[in-house]
Amino acid sequence: MSLIQVRKYKLDVEEVFHERGPVASTPLKVAVASAVIANPYAGQYVDDLMPFxxxxxxxxxxxxxxxxxxxxxxxxxxxxxxxxxxxxDGELEHGAIWHEAGGWAMREALGNPKAIVPSAKTISGPGTRLMVPLGHIQAAYVRSHFGVAEVTVWDGPRRDEILFALAMSTGGRIHARLGGLSADDVKGEDGLR
Structure with missing residues (x-):
């Protein structure tokens, strides 16, 4: 029997045209896909989390x-x-599982980009709002792409559940203008620059 029992999926998509500056001809799109699943280890300590x-x-x-x-x-x-x-009823390590599993899946779907996948995790209840950090897929030093996406599910996670989320965007902040390495100058060799 699978350790993954999904109760619900959610998909949120934002289209950002401006932040009080010039209106972009193409909006920035930011999306978050999440799943609320049963925590197979709720209320207990399990030493080996690798199967999950x-x-x-x-x-x-x-x-x-x-x-x-x-x-x-x-x-x-x-x-x-x-x-x-x-x-x-879970522990933070149950959320840390997502570092490898979620990061691996996203990299695989995107052709194995080089930069680390930024992450956030917490222990909380239904309706929690968590800001998901965003970073450029090829180079961590691209300041314009430091952003956030919000994840929340009104009725989850319940005590014995976990909400896992992935976020992607089509660009950096809509009016980024603080210098640093530009996306056009990324070499994509080491995940940094």
């Missing part, structure tokens, strides 16, 4: 597919991030 982490790759693949469909394909994606909200 391995199975979660399939959930990451599913969420990645939903994001790519919503944003127009892998060639449109410039930034990404991931997050987990663990219900109160």
């Amino acid at each position: 982490m391995g199975e979660l790759r399939s959930l990451g693949t599913e969420l990645s597919k939903r994001l790519l469909a919503a944003l127009g394909g892998a060639d449109k994606i410039q930034a990404y991030g991931k997050a987990a909200i663990v219900g109160e």
